[in-house]
Amino acid sequence: MPISTANSFSSLVQSLGEFPPEPVVFGKSEAMQALRARMDKVASANVPVLIHGESGTGKDIIARMIHALSPWKSGPFVKVNCPAIPGTLLESELFGYEKGAFTGAYGSKPGRVELAHRGTLFLDEISELDLALQSKLLQLLQDGQFCRIGAQEDKKVEVRVVCATNRQLEEEIENGTFRQDLYYRINVVNLRMPPLRERRGDVEGLVDYFLEYYNQKYNCRARPLSADLVAILQKYHWPGNIRELENLMKRYVILGSEDVISSDLLARNDQELFNPDVNLDGPISLKKLTRQATRELERKVILKVLQAHHWNRKQAARALSISYRALLYKIRDAGLPPNRSARKRPEIVIQGAAAD
Numbered sequence: 524m525p526i527s528t529a530n531s532f533s534s535l536v537q538s539l540g541e542f543p544p545e546p547v548v549f550g551k552s553e554a555m556q557a558l559r560a561r562m563d564k565v566a567s568a569n570v571p572v573l574i575h576g577e578s579g580t581g582k583d584i585i586a587r588m589i590h591a592l593s594p595w596k597s598g599p600f601v602k603v604n605c606p607a608i609p610g611t612l613l614e615s616e617l618f619g620y621e622k623g624a625f626t627g628a629y630g631s632k633p634g635r636v637e638l639a640h641r642g643t644l645f646l647d648e649i650s651e652l653d654l655a656l657q658s659k660l661l662q663l664l665q666d667g668q669f670c671r672i673g674a675q676e677d678k679k680v681e682v683r684v685v686c687a688t689n690r691q692l693e694e695e696i697e698n699g700t701f702r703q704d705l706y707y708r709i710n711v712v713n714l715r716m717p718p719l720r721e722r723r724g725d726v727e728g729l730v731d732y733f734l735e736y737y738n739q740k741y742n743c744r745a746r747p748l749s750a751d752l753v754a755i756l757q758k759y760h761w762p763g764n765i766r767e768l769e770n771l772m773k774r775y776v777i778l779g780s781e782d783v784i785s786s787d788l789l790a791r792n793d794q795e796l797f798n799p800d801v802n803l804d805g806p807i808s809l810k811k812l813t814r815q816a817t818r819e820l821e822r823k824v825i826l827k828v829l830q831a832h833h834w835n836r837k838q839a840a841r842a843l844s845i846s847y848r849a850l851l852y853k854i855r856d857a858g859l860p861p862n863r864s865a866r867k868r869p870e871i872v873i874q875g876a877a878a879d
Protein backbone atom coordinates (compact mmCIF):
# COMPACT_ATOMS: atom_id res chain seq x y z
CA MET A 524 0.00 0.00 0.00
CA PRO A 525 1.45 3.39 -0.89
CA ILE A 526 2.49 5.44 2.11
CA SER A 527 2.01 9.14 2.61
CA THR A 528 4.77 11.72 2.71
CA ALA A 529 6.01 11.90 6.29
CA ASN A 530 6.09 15.65 6.89
CA SER A 531 6.59 15.17 10.61
CA PHE A 532 10.09 13.95 9.94
CA SER A 533 11.06 17.07 8.07
CA SER A 534 14.17 17.46 10.21
CA LEU A 535 15.70 14.60 8.24
CA VAL A 536 14.57 16.05 4.96
CA GLN A 537 17.20 18.46 3.80
CA SER A 538 16.27 21.91 2.73
CA LEU A 539 17.46 22.51 -0.81
CA GLY A 540 19.32 25.62 0.20
CA GLU A 541 20.47 28.17 -2.31
CA PHE A 542 22.42 27.28 -5.41
CA PRO A 543 25.05 29.58 -6.79
CA PRO A 544 23.61 31.33 -9.89
CA GLU A 545 23.43 29.04 -12.92
CA PRO A 546 26.08 30.89 -14.97
CA VAL A 547 28.47 30.26 -12.05
CA VAL A 548 27.54 26.61 -11.61
CA PHE A 549 27.88 25.76 -15.30
CA GLY A 550 30.39 28.34 -16.45
CA LYS A 551 31.41 28.45 -20.09
CA SER A 552 33.26 25.21 -20.61
CA GLU A 553 31.98 22.71 -23.15
CA ALA A 554 32.02 19.90 -20.61
CA MET A 555 29.69 21.77 -18.25
CA GLN A 556 27.39 22.92 -21.05
CA ALA A 557 27.01 19.29 -22.16
CA LEU A 558 26.35 18.27 -18.56
CA ARG A 559 23.69 20.92 -18.24
CA ALA A 560 21.89 19.83 -21.41
CA ARG A 561 21.90 16.23 -20.19
CA MET A 562 20.72 17.23 -16.74
CA ASP A 563 17.82 19.29 -18.13
CA LYS A 564 16.69 16.29 -20.17
CA VAL A 565 16.80 13.74 -17.36
CA ALA A 566 15.44 15.91 -14.56
CA SER A 567 11.83 15.52 -15.70
CA ALA A 568 11.98 11.75 -16.29
CA ASN A 569 11.61 9.42 -13.33
CA VAL A 570 14.77 7.46 -13.98
CA PRO A 571 17.68 6.85 -11.62
CA VAL A 572 20.70 9.07 -12.18
CA LEU A 573 24.29 8.33 -11.25
CA ILE A 574 26.51 11.38 -10.72
CA HIS A 575 30.18 10.60 -10.61
CA GLY A 576 33.25 12.75 -10.32
CA GLU A 577 36.12 13.67 -8.08
CA SER A 578 35.55 15.12 -4.64
CA GLY A 579 34.56 18.79 -4.66
CA THR A 580 33.33 18.93 -8.28
CA GLY A 581 29.73 19.79 -7.35
CA LYS A 582 27.90 16.44 -7.28
CA ASP A 583 25.81 17.61 -4.35
CA ILE A 584 24.71 20.78 -6.12
CA ILE A 585 23.76 18.87 -9.26
CA ALA A 586 21.72 16.34 -7.26
CA ARG A 587 19.75 19.18 -5.65
CA MET A 588 19.28 20.89 -9.01
CA ILE A 589 17.91 17.68 -10.54
CA HIS A 590 15.34 17.60 -7.74
CA ALA A 591 14.50 21.28 -8.16
CA LEU A 592 13.91 20.77 -11.89
CA SER A 593 11.85 17.61 -11.49
CA PRO A 594 8.05 17.26 -11.37
CA TRP A 595 8.52 16.17 -7.70
CA LYS A 596 10.17 19.43 -6.72
CA SER A 597 7.48 20.17 -4.14
CA GLY A 598 8.17 16.78 -2.56
CA PRO A 599 11.01 16.00 -0.16
CA PHE A 600 14.70 15.86 -1.03
CA VAL A 601 16.26 13.32 1.32
CA LYS A 602 20.00 12.92 1.38
CA VAL A 603 21.75 9.90 2.84
CA ASN A 604 25.47 10.32 3.31
CA CYS A 605 26.29 6.60 3.35
CA PRO A 606 29.81 6.74 4.87
CA ALA A 607 28.64 9.03 7.68
CA ILE A 608 26.24 6.44 9.11
CA PRO A 609 27.87 3.45 10.83
CA GLY A 610 27.30 0.18 8.95
CA THR A 611 25.05 -1.36 11.59
CA LEU A 612 22.75 1.68 11.67
CA LEU A 613 22.56 2.25 7.96
CA GLU A 614 19.89 -0.38 7.30
CA SER A 615 17.52 1.02 9.93
CA GLU A 616 18.23 4.60 8.82
CA LEU A 617 17.47 3.73 5.22
CA PHE A 618 14.60 1.30 5.55
CA GLY A 619 13.22 1.92 9.06
CA TYR A 620 12.11 -0.67 11.62
CA GLU A 621 9.12 -2.02 13.47
CA LYS A 622 8.66 -2.12 17.24
CA GLY A 623 10.62 -5.01 18.74
CA ALA A 624 12.70 -5.59 15.60
CA PHE A 625 15.86 -5.53 17.72
CA THR A 626 16.88 -4.75 21.28
CA GLY A 627 16.08 -1.11 21.89
CA ALA A 628 13.46 -0.80 19.13
CA TYR A 629 10.75 0.43 21.53
CA GLY A 630 8.68 1.94 18.77
CA SER A 631 8.52 1.79 14.99
CA LYS A 632 10.36 4.27 12.81
CA PRO A 633 10.24 5.02 9.09
CA GLY A 634 13.50 5.05 7.18
CA ARG A 635 14.74 7.71 4.82
CA VAL A 636 13.46 5.76 1.85
CA GLU A 637 9.94 6.29 3.16
CA LEU A 638 10.60 9.93 3.98
CA ALA A 639 11.54 10.48 0.34
CA HIS A 640 8.12 9.32 -0.90
CA ARG A 641 7.07 11.38 -3.94
CA GLY A 642 10.40 13.14 -3.89
CA THR A 643 14.08 12.44 -4.40
CA LEU A 644 16.29 10.05 -2.45
CA PHE A 645 19.92 11.14 -2.84
CA LEU A 646 22.37 8.40 -1.90
CA ASP A 647 25.78 9.99 -1.55
CA GLU A 648 28.86 7.74 -1.80
CA ILE A 649 26.81 4.76 -2.87
CA SER A 650 29.88 2.48 -3.01
CA GLU A 651 29.86 2.45 0.81
CA LEU A 652 26.68 0.32 0.94
CA ASP A 653 27.45 -3.27 1.92
CA LEU A 654 26.24 -6.13 -0.25
CA ALA A 655 23.15 -6.87 1.87
CA LEU A 656 21.94 -3.27 1.61
CA GLN A 657 22.75 -3.25 -2.07
CA SER A 658 20.25 -6.13 -2.48
CA LYS A 659 17.54 -4.19 -0.64
CA LEU A 660 18.21 -1.14 -2.77
CA LEU A 661 18.02 -3.26 -5.89
CA GLN A 662 14.56 -4.43 -4.89
CA LEU A 663 13.50 -0.84 -4.27
CA LEU A 664 14.67 0.18 -7.74
CA GLN A 665 13.04 -2.83 -9.38
CA ASP A 666 9.53 -2.57 -7.99
CA GLY A 667 9.45 0.35 -5.56
CA GLN A 668 9.10 -2.08 -2.64
CA PHE A 669 11.09 -2.46 0.53
CA CYS A 670 10.68 -3.96 3.97
CA ARG A 671 11.22 -2.22 7.33
CA ILE A 672 13.43 -4.29 9.66
CA GLY A 673 11.18 -6.68 11.56
CA ALA A 674 8.11 -6.04 9.36
CA GLN A 675 5.92 -8.81 7.98
CA GLU A 676 4.99 -7.02 4.77
CA ASP A 677 6.68 -4.98 2.11
CA LYS A 678 5.82 -1.32 1.66
CA LYS A 679 5.68 0.59 -1.59
CA VAL A 680 7.07 4.03 -2.30
CA GLU A 681 7.34 6.27 -5.33
CA VAL A 682 10.77 7.75 -5.20
CA ARG A 683 13.34 9.09 -7.60
CA VAL A 684 16.78 7.75 -6.76
CA VAL A 685 19.88 9.83 -7.46
CA CYS A 686 23.25 8.33 -6.49
CA ALA A 687 26.70 9.88 -6.34
CA THR A 688 30.18 8.46 -6.12
CA ASN A 689 33.77 9.56 -6.48
CA ARG A 690 34.94 5.96 -6.95
CA GLN A 691 35.19 3.87 -10.11
CA LEU A 692 32.24 1.54 -9.59
CA GLU A 693 33.46 -0.71 -12.44
CA GLU A 694 36.53 -1.46 -10.31
CA GLU A 695 34.36 -2.16 -7.27
CA ILE A 696 32.39 -4.63 -9.39
CA GLU A 697 35.60 -6.38 -10.44
CA ASN A 698 36.67 -6.55 -6.80
CA GLY A 699 33.32 -8.11 -5.91
CA THR A 700 32.30 -5.27 -3.58
CA PHE A 701 29.58 -3.78 -5.78
CA ARG A 702 26.72 -5.66 -7.45
CA GLN A 703 26.76 -5.42 -11.21
CA ASP A 704 22.95 -5.66 -11.48
CA LEU A 705 22.61 -2.72 -9.08
CA TYR A 706 25.13 -0.76 -11.10
CA TYR A 707 22.98 -1.15 -14.22
CA ARG A 708 19.90 -0.07 -12.27
CA ILE A 709 21.36 3.10 -10.79
CA ASN A 710 23.26 4.00 -13.91
CA VAL A 711 20.33 4.50 -16.29
CA VAL A 712 21.59 8.02 -16.85
CA ASN A 713 25.13 8.93 -16.02
CA LEU A 714 26.39 12.46 -15.32
CA ARG A 715 30.13 12.95 -15.16
CA MET A 716 31.33 16.01 -13.25
CA PRO A 717 34.48 17.33 -14.93
CA PRO A 718 37.35 18.12 -12.56
CA LEU A 719 38.20 21.81 -12.35
CA ARG A 720 41.51 21.31 -14.18
CA GLU A 721 39.43 20.29 -17.23
CA ARG A 722 37.53 23.58 -17.09
CA ARG A 723 40.25 26.11 -16.43
CA GLY A 724 38.32 28.75 -18.36
CA ASP A 725 35.75 28.77 -15.55
CA VAL A 726 38.25 29.49 -12.76
CA GLU A 727 38.04 33.25 -13.11
CA GLY A 728 34.22 33.31 -12.88
CA LEU A 729 34.35 31.13 -9.76
CA VAL A 730 37.02 33.35 -8.20
CA ASP A 731 34.83 36.44 -8.77
CA TYR A 732 31.75 34.68 -7.43
CA PHE A 733 33.38 33.44 -4.22
CA LEU A 734 35.05 36.82 -3.68
CA GLU A 735 31.71 38.59 -3.80
CA TYR A 736 29.91 35.87 -1.85
CA TYR A 737 32.36 35.83 1.07
CA ASN A 738 32.85 39.59 1.05
CA GLN A 739 29.10 39.87 1.61
CA LYS A 740 28.87 36.99 4.03
CA TYR A 741 31.70 38.20 6.28
CA ASN A 742 31.11 41.88 5.64
CA CYS A 743 34.62 42.29 4.23
CA ARG A 744 36.08 44.34 1.40
CA ALA A 745 38.78 42.12 -0.05
CA ARG A 746 39.91 43.48 -3.41
CA PRO A 747 39.78 41.56 -6.70
CA LEU A 748 42.84 39.37 -7.24
CA SER A 749 45.64 40.64 -9.45
CA ALA A 750 45.63 39.38 -13.04
CA ASP A 751 48.93 37.58 -12.37
CA LEU A 752 47.49 35.62 -9.49
CA VAL A 753 44.34 34.73 -11.45
CA ALA A 754 46.61 33.41 -14.21
CA ILE A 755 48.40 31.24 -11.67
CA LEU A 756 45.13 29.90 -10.32
CA GLN A 757 44.05 29.05 -13.85
CA LYS A 758 47.13 26.90 -14.27
CA TYR A 759 46.95 25.16 -10.89
CA HIS A 760 45.69 21.57 -11.09
CA TRP A 761 43.11 21.76 -8.25
CA PRO A 762 43.16 18.28 -6.73
CA GLY A 763 40.34 19.39 -4.38
CA ASN A 764 38.40 20.99 -7.25
CA ILE A 765 35.84 23.75 -6.56
CA ARG A 766 35.81 23.06 -2.81
CA GLU A 767 39.55 23.83 -2.72
CA LEU A 768 39.08 27.04 -4.71
CA GLU A 769 36.18 28.08 -2.48
CA ASN A 770 38.20 27.53 0.70
CA LEU A 771 41.15 29.42 -0.73
CA MET A 772 38.93 32.42 -1.55
CA LYS A 773 37.29 32.26 1.86
CA ARG A 774 40.71 32.49 3.54
CA TYR A 775 41.71 35.32 1.21
CA VAL A 776 38.58 37.32 2.03
CA ILE A 777 38.98 36.84 5.78
CA LEU A 778 42.74 37.45 5.92
CA GLY A 779 42.73 40.01 3.10
CA SER A 780 46.12 39.38 1.50
CA GLU A 781 47.21 37.70 -1.72
CA ASP A 782 50.18 36.26 0.16
CA VAL A 783 47.68 33.89 1.81
CA ILE A 784 46.94 32.34 -1.56
CA SER A 785 50.59 32.30 -2.65
CA SER A 786 51.80 30.54 0.47
CA ASP A 787 48.84 28.12 0.41
CA LEU A 788 49.68 27.04 -3.12
CA LEU A 789 53.37 26.83 -2.32
CA ALA A 790 52.65 24.57 0.66
CA ARG A 791 50.43 22.33 -1.46
CA ASN A 792 53.10 22.08 -4.12
CA ASP A 793 55.54 21.05 -1.40
CA GLN A 794 53.28 18.22 -0.29
CA GLU A 795 52.80 17.00 -3.84
CA LEU A 796 56.53 17.03 -4.45
CA PHE A 797 56.86 14.18 -2.00
CA ASN A 798 53.71 12.48 -3.22
CA PRO A 799 54.13 12.74 -6.99
CA ASP A 800 51.28 12.13 -9.37
CA VAL A 801 52.80 9.26 -11.36
CA ASN A 802 50.91 8.17 -14.45
CA LEU A 803 50.94 4.38 -14.26
CA ASP A 804 49.40 3.94 -17.72
CA GLY A 805 52.50 4.95 -19.65
CA PRO A 806 56.25 4.42 -19.39
CA ILE A 807 57.82 5.99 -16.29
CA SER A 808 61.25 7.59 -16.37
CA LEU A 809 62.55 7.45 -12.83
CA LYS A 810 65.59 9.54 -13.82
CA LYS A 811 63.41 12.29 -15.29
CA LEU A 812 61.06 12.34 -12.30
CA THR A 813 63.96 12.51 -9.85
CA ARG A 814 65.60 15.31 -11.83
CA GLN A 815 62.37 17.31 -11.92
CA ALA A 816 61.78 16.81 -8.21
CA THR A 817 65.34 17.81 -7.34
CA ARG A 818 65.10 20.97 -9.45
CA GLU A 819 61.78 21.88 -7.91
CA LEU A 820 63.04 21.27 -4.40
CA GLU A 821 66.18 23.32 -5.10
CA ARG A 822 64.07 26.13 -6.48
CA LYS A 823 61.83 26.24 -3.41
CA VAL A 824 64.72 26.14 -0.96
CA ILE A 825 66.48 28.98 -2.80
CA LEU A 826 63.29 31.00 -2.86
CA LYS A 827 62.66 30.55 0.84
CA VAL A 828 66.23 31.45 1.74
CA LEU A 829 66.14 34.52 -0.53
CA GLN A 830 62.90 35.64 1.12
CA ALA A 831 64.35 35.04 4.58
CA HIS A 832 67.35 37.24 3.68
CA HIS A 833 65.21 39.97 2.09
CA TRP A 834 66.62 39.04 -1.30
CA ASN A 835 70.22 39.71 -0.24
CA ARG A 836 71.91 37.21 -2.55
CA LYS A 837 75.34 37.27 -0.86
CA GLN A 838 73.81 36.34 2.50
CA ALA A 839 71.57 33.75 0.83
CA ALA A 840 74.57 32.12 -0.89
CA ARG A 841 76.37 31.90 2.46
CA ALA A 842 73.29 30.39 4.10
CA LEU A 843 73.04 27.82 1.32
CA SER A 844 76.78 27.01 1.46
CA ILE A 845 77.26 27.71 -2.24
CA SER A 846 79.22 30.40 -4.05
CA TYR A 847 77.62 33.71 -5.00
CA ARG A 848 78.18 32.88 -8.70
CA ALA A 849 76.55 29.47 -8.28
CA LEU A 850 73.53 31.09 -6.67
CA LEU A 851 73.17 33.62 -9.50
CA TYR A 852 73.30 30.77 -11.99
CA LYS A 853 70.71 28.74 -10.08
CA ILE A 854 68.38 31.75 -9.74
CA ARG A 855 68.48 32.23 -13.52
CA ASP A 856 68.13 28.50 -14.19
CA ALA A 857 65.09 28.20 -11.91
CA GLY A 858 63.37 31.16 -13.55
CA LEU A 859 63.34 33.11 -10.28
CA PRO A 860 63.44 36.92 -10.43
CA PRO A 861 67.06 38.21 -10.27
CA ASN A 862 66.30 40.65 -7.45
CA ARG A 863 63.57 41.85 -5.18
CA SER A 864 62.34 44.70 -7.37
CA ALA A 865 61.86 42.33 -10.33
CA ARG A 866 59.61 40.21 -8.15
CA LYS A 867 56.25 41.25 -9.62
CA ARG A 868 54.42 37.93 -9.41
CA PRO A 869 53.90 35.68 -6.44
CA GLU A 870 56.76 33.19 -6.57
CA ILE A 871 54.94 30.06 -7.47
CA VAL A 872 55.51 27.69 -10.30
CA ILE A 873 52.70 25.25 -10.64
CA GLN A 874 53.97 21.78 -11.37
CA GLY A 875 52.49 19.97 -14.33
CA ALA A 876 50.25 22.92 -15.15
CA ALA A 877 48.76 23.00 -18.59
CA ALA A 878 46.63 25.64 -20.24
CA ASP A 879 43.18 24.68 -21.46
Ligand SMILES: Nc1ncnc2c1ncn2[C@@H]1O[C@H](COP(=O)(O)OP(=O)(O)OP(=O)(O)O)[C@@H](O)[C@H]1O
Binds near residue numbers: 576578583
Ligand atom coordinates in the same frame (compact mmCIF):
# COMPACT_ATOMS: atom_id res chain seq x y z
N1 LIG B 1 29.71 24.74 -10.06
C1 LIG B 1 29.84 25.28 -8.84
N2 LIG B 1 29.65 26.58 -8.65
C2 LIG B 1 29.83 27.12 -7.42
N3 LIG B 1 30.16 26.42 -6.33
C3 LIG B 1 30.32 25.13 -6.47
C4 LIG B 1 30.16 24.47 -7.72
N4 LIG B 1 30.41 23.16 -7.56
C5 LIG B 1 30.71 23.00 -6.27
N5 LIG B 1 30.66 24.16 -5.62
C6 LIG B 1 30.96 24.38 -4.19
O1 LIG B 1 32.05 23.53 -3.88
C7 LIG B 1 31.82 22.82 -2.67
C8 LIG B 1 31.83 21.33 -2.96
O2 LIG B 1 30.73 20.99 -3.78
P1 LIG B 1 29.93 19.63 -3.59
O3 LIG B 1 29.73 19.34 -2.12
O4 LIG B 1 28.71 19.69 -4.43
O5 LIG B 1 31.00 18.60 -4.19
P2 LIG B 1 30.94 17.02 -4.26
O6 LIG B 1 31.29 16.64 -5.64
O7 LIG B 1 29.62 16.54 -3.73
O8 LIG B 1 32.13 16.59 -3.28
P3 LIG B 1 32.30 15.25 -2.40
O9 LIG B 1 32.60 14.11 -3.34
O10 LIG B 1 33.48 15.55 -1.51
O11 LIG B 1 31.03 15.04 -1.63
C9 LIG B 1 30.47 23.29 -2.13
O12 LIG B 1 30.68 24.25 -1.14
C10 LIG B 1 29.79 23.90 -3.33
O13 LIG B 1 28.97 24.96 -2.94
Ligand SMILES: [Mg+2]
Binds near residue numbers: 582583647
Ligand atom coordinates in the same frame (compact mmCIF):
# COMPACT_ATOMS: atom_id res chain seq x y z
MG1 LIG C 1 29.10 15.44 -2.03
